[in-house]
Amino acid sequence: MTVAISVSNLQKRYASGTMALKGISLEVEQGDFFALLGPNGAGKSTFIGIVSTLVTRSGGRVRVFGRDVDTHVYQTKLDLGVVPQEINFSQFEKVGDVVRTQAGYYGLPRKLAAGRSEKYLRQLGLWEKRNDRSRSLSGGMKRRMMIARALVHEPRLLILDEPTAGVDIELRRSMWNFLLEINRAGTTIILTTHYLEEAEQLCRNIAIIDEGRIIENTSMKKLLLELDTHAFILDSDATLDGEVNIDEPGLSLRKIDSHSIEAVLSGGRDINSAIAALDRLGIRIISMRNKANRLEQLFLSRLRGKGNGEVEG
Amino acid sequence: MFSDHRLVAFETIVIKEVRRFTRIWLQTLLPPVITISLYFVIFGNLVGSRIGEMGGYRYMEFIVPGLIMMAVIQNSYSNVVSSFFSQKFQRSVEELLVAPVPNYVILSGYIAGGMARGLCVGLIVTLMSLFFADLGIHSLLITISVVLLTSLVFSLGGFINAVFANNFDDISIIPTFVLTPLIYLGGVFYSIELLPPFWRVVSQLNPIFYMVNTFRYGILGTSDIDVAWAFTMLCLFVIVLYGGCIWLLRRGTGVRS
Ligand SMILES: Nc1ncnc2c1ncn2[C@@H]1O[C@H](COP(=O)(O)OP(=O)(O)OP(=O)(O)O)[C@@H](O)[C@H]1O
Ligand SMILES: [Mg+2]
Numbered sequence: 351m352t353v354a355i356s357v358s359n360l361q362k363r364y365a366s367g368t369m370a371l372k373g374i375s376l377e378v379e380q381g382d383f384f385a386l387l388g389p390n391g392a393g394k395s396t397f398i399g400i401v402s403t404l405v406t407r408s409g410g411r412v413r414v415f416g417r418d419v420d421t422h423v424y425q426t427k428l429d430l431g432v433v434p435q436e437i438n439f440s441q442f443e444k445v446g447d448v449v450r451t452q453a454g455y456y457g458l459p460r461k462l463a464a465g466r467s468e469k470y471l472r473q474l475g476l477w478e479k480r481n482d483r484s485r486s487l488s489g490g491m492k493r494r495m496m497i498a499r500a501l502v503h504e505p506r507l508l509i510l511d512e513p514t515a516g517v518d519i520e521l522r523r524s525m526w527n528f529l530l531e532i533n534r535a536g537t538t539i540i541l542t543t544h545y546l547e548e549a550e551q552l553c554r555n556i557a558i559i560d561e562g563r564i565i566e567n568t569s570m571k572k573l574l575l576e577l578d579t580h581a582f583i584l585d586s587d588a589t590l591d592g593e594v595n596i597d598e599p600g601l602s603l604r605k606i607d608s609h610s611i612e613a614v615l616s617g618g619r620d621i622n623s624a625i626a627a628l629d630r631l632g633i634r635i636i637s638m639r640n641k642a643n644r645l646e647q648l649f650l651s652r653l654r655g656k657g658n659g660e661v662e663g
Numbered sequence: 664m665f666s667d668h669r670l671v672a673f674e675t676i677v678i679k680e681v682r683r684f685t686r687i688w689l690q691t692l693l694p695p696v697i698t699i700s701l702y703f704v705i706f707g708n709l710v711g712s713r714i715g716e717m718g719g720y721r722y723m724e725f726i727v728p729g730l731i732m733m734a735v736i737q738n739s740y741s742n743v744v745s746s747f748f749s750q751k752f753q754r755s756v757e758e759l760l761v762a763p764v765p766n767y768v769i770l771s772g773y774i775a776g777g778m779a780r781g782l783c784v785g786l787i788v789t790l791m792s793l794f795f796a797d798l799g800i801h802s803l804l805i806t807i808s809v810v811l812l813t814s815l816v817f818s819l820g821g822f823i824n825a826v827f828a829n830n831f832d833d834i835s836i837i838p839t840f841v842l843t844p845l846i847y848l849g850g851v852f853y854s855i856e857l858l859p860p861f862w863r864v865v866s867q868l869n870p871i872f873y874m875v876n877t878f879r880y881g882i883l884g885t886s887d888i889d890v891a892w893a894f895t896m897l898c899l900f901v902i903v904l905y906g907g908c909i910w911l912l913r914r915g916t917g918v919r920s
Contacts, residue, residue, distance in 0.1 A: 454671055
């Protein structure tokens with residue numbers, strides 16, 4: 351398997367003295383959909399900045415598809431597309447010009463640049479806006495424009511820094527589908543996000559970074575398995591009159607409103623035992639869903655237990 | 664100099680730069696043309712007719728070359744400084760920095776943009792001047808090459824200014840407190856023969872004095888200075904400033920953290 355990106359012992363000390371990265375080692379395989387999670391100020395954007403050469407590094411090395419970014423500047427930059435966290439296009443240029451200009455920077459001849467811009471602006475639903483000034487776009491549109499801009503040279507590795515921040519739910523879903531599609535078509539994707547549901551939905555592998563160090567680097571599946579607590583919301587068909595309050599070892603049931611009950615399972619108890627217990631109370635369950643984010647719980651527990659079981663690489 | 668993708672990138676930067684200054688022509692092209700035309704009317708025509716001759720020419724004819732140079736200098740400089748600074752400010756310079764564009768292509772693109780505006784305004788002003796003065800050309804080669812080199816020098820200067828600028832004040836300090844005085848004292852409006860010996864020597868330390876005089880020599884065939892020396896100096900400026908710009912870009916000064 352080819353490695354899309356490999357960094358070893360990456361360090362960054364900003365001029366201000368902040369040690370943003372304290373020796374990060376990470377590998378992402380070609381074709382992967384990889385999540386980089388971490389609280390504010392963890393160093394995610396710094397990592398992306400270094401890979402895209404906008405931030406100079408204080409130590410370590412970066413390879414993109416096996417090539418060192420210092421010695422193979424042209425090819426490694428061509429392989430990489432970046433959607434930054436902050437808006438970084440000229441507010442006065444037209445949407446179409448921003449994307450076409452970026453294509454030109456990558457050396458795409460004019461005709462090809464125009465074709466590619468159209469392709470990606472259409473895919474991201476911005477073709478109708480091509481002649482509008484970029485500052486007149488809404489926040490979500492600006493983000494999509496930056497995705498189109500990052501794809502215009504068709505990089506093999508796409509890195510997105512919080513692409514869905516401030517994007518509404520419907521649009522977020524369509525963005526997810528879009529990203530899944532280009533990932534299926536072969537583009538390796540790394541994204542950072544604060545929406546843990548997003549990582550859970552999209553990504554196969556994950557790294558958690560905190561205070562400039564990687565504290566977890568594993569597959570999403572393994573990570574979720576490690577969680578032994580599962581919370582579900584169960585909906586009943588009839589209005590719940592009485593109280594529901596069961597607290598057995600490994601199972602707790604609690605009414606949260608007139609039609610739903612929260613079930614928390616741990617220690618290997620399964621959902622059948624919850625449904626059986628409710629059945630005994632004469633409550634019929636017609637639907638259920640995961641209570642948001644198991645990952646979130648895990649995330650918080652990891653950060654709390656910071657320093658224990660630190661994983662490197 | 665360039666090959667394939669670099670050439671495309673260069674063209675892209677130049678097109679973007681030209682699109683920028685033509686889009687905001689009310690701020691970039693019109694004001695210098697109006698200002699310089701006022702100089703023609705007021706100094707050249709009204710005051711000039713009282714002054715009579717300067718350096719052996721009608722006053723109007725004497726000041727026209729200087730005013731054209733003034734337009735070229737100010738516009739080359741200010742195009743690069745404002746464009747590159749605003750790219751930094753809006754962070755859109757990152758679009759260039761993440762792309763595989765070598766530093767010398769980035770620099771050449773912005774410099775070509777600055778020269779395009781400098782020469783464009785210079786040309787308009789020259790055409791305007793034809794309403795006021797009969798200009799012959801003594802040496803086309805000298806005239807053209809001194810304009811190109813001067814425009815190049817000040818575009819490079821504007822680039823360095825933009826690299827170090829952190830706010831909008833920083834991009835007007837040099838034009839206001841350095842460039843304008845040097846231009847006014849650079850023999851645009853008078854021949855240094857009029858000055859007392861001390862100030863004549865001081866004037867000779869002003870590089871703009873040499874550019875203006877060389878250009879005047881190209882047009883009128885008369886000059887206070889040694890033209891060969893002026894060209895040598897211009898070339899030295901180009902080399903030093905170009906080297907400085909490339910060094911700054913390589914270090915990432917002002918653009919990479
Ligand atoms: N240009 C800079 N100069 C100085 N310090 C910086 C700079 N950029 C980031 N930092 C510091 O480096 C640390 C990591 O910041 P970074 O932006 O990488 O975090 P992040 O994980 O992307 O956070 P967020 O989720 O808020 O985007 C922070 O302490 C931040 O203050
Ligand atoms: Mg960030």
